[in-house]
Amino acid sequence: MSDPDVVLTVENVVKHFPIRQGIVVKREMGRVHAVDGVSFAVRRGETLGLVGETGCGKSTLARCITRLYDLTSGRVIFDGVDISRLSRRQLHPFRREIQMIFQDPYGSLNPRRRVGSIIGDPFAIHGIADGSQRKRRVQELMEVVGLNPEHYNRFPAEFSGGQRQRIGVARALALRPKLVICDEPVSALDVSIQAQIINLLAELQDEFGLTYVFIAHDLSIVRHVSDRVAVMYLGKVVEIAPARDLYDRPRHPYTAALLSAASVADPDIADRRKRILLAGDVPSPVDPPSGCRFHPRCPKARARCAVEPPELVRRPSDSPNHLTACHFPVEATDDLARAAGTGGPPGGQGRSPR
Amino acid sequence: MSAVPLEALPTEPAHVEAVRIIEGRSPLRLAWARLRRDRVAMVSAVTIAILVGVALGAPVIAHLVGHDPNTQYRETGLTPDGLPVGPSRRFLLGTDNLGRDLFIRVVYGTRISLLVGVVSTVLAVAAGVAVGLAAGYFRGAVDTFLARFMDVVLSFPFLLFAIALVSIVGPSLTVSIFVIAFFSWAAVGRIVRGQTLSIREKEYVEAARSLGAGDLRIMFVDVLPNLMAPVIVYTTLLIPTAIVFESTLSFLGLGVVPPTPTWGNMLSDSLQFYQVAWWYVLFPGLALLTTTLAFNLLGDGVRDALDPSTERLFAAS
Numbered sequence: 001m002s003d004p005d006v007v008l009t010v011e012n013v014v015k016h017f018p019i020r021q022g023i024v025v026k027r028e029m030g031r032v033h034a035v036d037g038v039s040f041a042v043r044r045g046e047t048l049g050l051v052g053e054t055g056c057g058k059s060t061l062a063r064c065i066t067r068l069y070d071l072t073s074g075r076v077i078f079d080g081v082d083i084s085r086l087s088r089r090q091l092h093p094f095r096r097e098i099q100m101i102f103q104d105p106y107g108s109l110n111p112r113r114r115v116g117s118i119i120g121d122p123f124a125i126h127g128i129a130d131g132s133q134r135k136r137r138v139q140e141l142m143e144v145v146g147l148n149p150e151h152y153n154r155f156p157a158e159f160s161g162g163q164r165q166r167i168g169v170a171r172a173l174a175l176r177p178k179l180v181i182c183d184e185p186v187s188a189l190d191v192s193i194q195a196q197i198i199n200l201l202a203e204l205q206d207e208f209g210l211t212y213v214f215i216a217h218d219l220s221i222v223r224h225v226s227d228r229v230a231v232m233y234l235g236k237v238v239e240i241a242p243a244r245d246l247y248d249r250p251r252h253p254y255t256a257a258l259l260s261a262a263s264v265a266d267p268d269i270a271d272r273r274k275r276i277l278l279a280g281d282v283p284s285p286v287d288p289p290s291g292c293r294f295h296p297r298c299p300k301a302r303a304r305c306a307v308e309p310p311e312l313v314r315r316p317s318d319s320p321n322h323l324t325a326c327h328f329p330v331e332a333t334d335d336l337a338r339a340a341g342t343g344g345p346p347g348g349q350g351r352s353p354r
Numbered sequence: 355m356s357a358v359p360l361e362a363l364p365t366e367p368a369h370v371e372a373v374r375i376i377e378g379r380s381p382l383r384l385a386w387a388r389l390r391r392d393r394v395a396m397v398s399a400v401t402i403a404i405l406v407g408v409a410l411g412a413p414v415i416a417h418l419v420g421h422d423p424n425t426q427y428r429e430t431g432l433t434p435d436g437l438p439v440g441p442s443r444r445f446l447l448g449t450d451n452l453g454r455d456l457f458i459r460v461v462y463g464t465r466i467s468l469l470v471g472v473v474s475t476v477l478a479v480a481a482g483v484a485v486g487l488a489a490g491y492f493r494g495a496v497d498t499f500l501a502r503f504m505d506v507v508l509s510f511p512f513l514l515f516a517i518a519l520v521s522i523v524g525p526s527l528t529v530s531i532f533v534i535a536f537f538s539w540a541a542v543g544r545i546v547r548g549q550t551l552s553i554r555e556k557e558y559v560e561a562a563r564s565l566g567a568g569d570l571r572i573m574f575v576d577v578l579p580n581l582m583a584p585v586i587v588y589t590t591l592l593i594p595t596a597i598v599f600e601s602t603l604s605f606l607g608l609g610v611v612p613p614t615p616t617w618g619n620m621l622s623d624s625l626q627f628y629q630v631a632w633w634y635v636l637f638p639g640l641a642l643l644t645t646t647l648a649f650n651l652l653g654d655g656v657r658d659a660l661d662p663s664t665e666r667l668f669a670a671s
Contacts, residue, residue, distance in 0.1 A: 066564045095566030107557035112579035125567050
């Protein structure tokens with residue numbers, strides 16, 4: 001089962017946050033079902049996009065993979081080793097291999113420490129390079145990510161948002177990891193800076209043969225960077241497919257709705273397009289809906305959807321890697337398909353798998 | 355909007371970066387620069403520096419004046435009725451009821467006050483930071499235990515406890531220091547705990563953890579530097595409190611044992627004589643007031659300097 005081509009396998013990962021009340025004796029009042037049974041595999045060198053609304057469990061999943069959170073259940077298999085139950089000490093060598101780039105370039109850098117020491121942290125923690133050697137390697141890294149190595153002794157406050165994110169990238173790449181989890185690395189940046197960081201990440205992927213799990217809520221960015229895309233809704237993956245398939249032929253009504261909501265640069269297309277407006281808000285993850293979690297908001301929902309949770313499976317007419325968790329997937333003739341399908345030139349910017 | 359040709363726009367000369375060497379200034383260095391501009395704080399700092407000089411140079415001052423702090427000058431230092439003599443050329447600040455030179459005693463009192471103030475504050479801050487950091491960082495059962503313990507300490511009646519303790523072990527300088535430190539650390543601990551609770555949720559702590567940093571490293575490398583501002587402010591404000599504590603203990607006869615001069619026991623002794631010897635109560639009281647005021651004003655200045663919200667005020671100048 002351990003395919004050498006697969007870097008990361010996520011199997012049925014569940015993360016619930018208990019809600020406790022009481023001052024001395026804490027009683028569990030309920031649970032937030034942040035991630036509720038997610039499975040996928042990431043191949044070496046590919047980029048898996050992970051999209052979904054705020055609060056759907058993307059970041060929680062990222063923190064489960066990097067073991068910042070302990071899993072409620074399920075397995076995370078990295079390079080053939082199940083790391084989901086490893087102790088802190090056992091996990092230490094894997095910390096080098098899996099790195100994370102954080103969303104907030106302001107919050108993810110310690111304001112009281114100099115940039116050189118922040119980027120040098122991975123070396124210090126893993127006892128790799130010392131003194132002048134560490135400084136040299138940090139400065140090399142700064143150059144790789146497009147920072148001036150002379151700014152070694154500056155503080156994060158002296159950098160712009162984009163530069164700070166470059167610092168975060170340098171720190172993540174210091175130990176040449178195999179897998180990098182990018183948790184919305186560009187959401188906090190200006191649009192003009194977003195492209196710079198995205199391109200930097202793409203260059204570094206080619207240079208160092210990195211594998212990315214790229215989390216975002218902006219579909220056009222994910223389309224640009226991803227080989228495959230997984231769509232999450234309320235802690236579950238509802239659809240996972242090669243980027244081109246997913247954008248051209250979304251099968252899950254939620255994916256279709258997301259695509260129709262994505263902004264389009266061309267106003268003519270934007271005018272012609274019909275947006276699918278979803279009714280209501282995302283239900284509370286404390287008490288998720290029965291059956292298919294999307295059914296209270298789904299335009300195609302029928303009685304069965306409220307009872308039976310759909311499996312994430314391939315539909316006969318789809319390409320082999322296109323899995324959808326829906327009883328009544330979107331067909332090409334549906335309104336939904338038309339609304340979503342004009343999101344861009346057919347087969348447009350989706351990355352071709354390598 | 356009129357179209358401006360691009361060439362007409364002023365462009366920044368390319369060599370600017372090379373000429374103007376921007377040195378990385380740490381937040382503490384920026385705060386120091388702000389503090390330097392605060393006149394009240396600087397006057398306080400100079401006052402404190404003088405006090406420290408006086409404390410260190412007390413024997414020299416005594417030698418220059420030619421009086422010893424504990425010698426009773428019964429011939430010259432007391433009136434024929436056995437009352438203290440007022441300020442004169444021989445006794446700059448007068449004498450006390452035993453004919454000792456009040457000036458030299460006030461000078462020597464500085465030593466005790468500063469020693470107790472600084473040592474007990476250092477102990478209290480060290481303990482408070484350690485306990486608060488542990489409580490806030492580990493949370494859970496550790497936090498519950500330590501936080502409740504701090505609450506218990508803070509709810510202790512300080513003077514009753516001090517009286518009880520001193521009546522068992524007897525008064526001394528060491529006991530004073532430990533009593534004061536014991537009643538001061540919990541307040542520091544609470545502040546540090548609260549700050550730690552919020553800092554531990556920051557993304558940079560998560561980043562450190564995902565790099566594989568251990569708890570101790572995160573606590574001391576990532577969390578502690580961010581606690582420095584409140585800790586420094588609290589330290590400067592704790593010193594005067596500790597000095598007053600010590601004076602209170604001495605005043606009640608629970609502190610440093612006579613004949614060692616302290617401002618507290620001088621004030622205590624003077625109360626029977628203030629109607630005939632105003633200098634006896636005035637000068638120790640003035641010394642205490644000056645010292646605590648200087649530390650408090652410096653503390654205020656330090657707080658303002660470290661508070662980023664005051665930055666804008668100074669950035670313009």
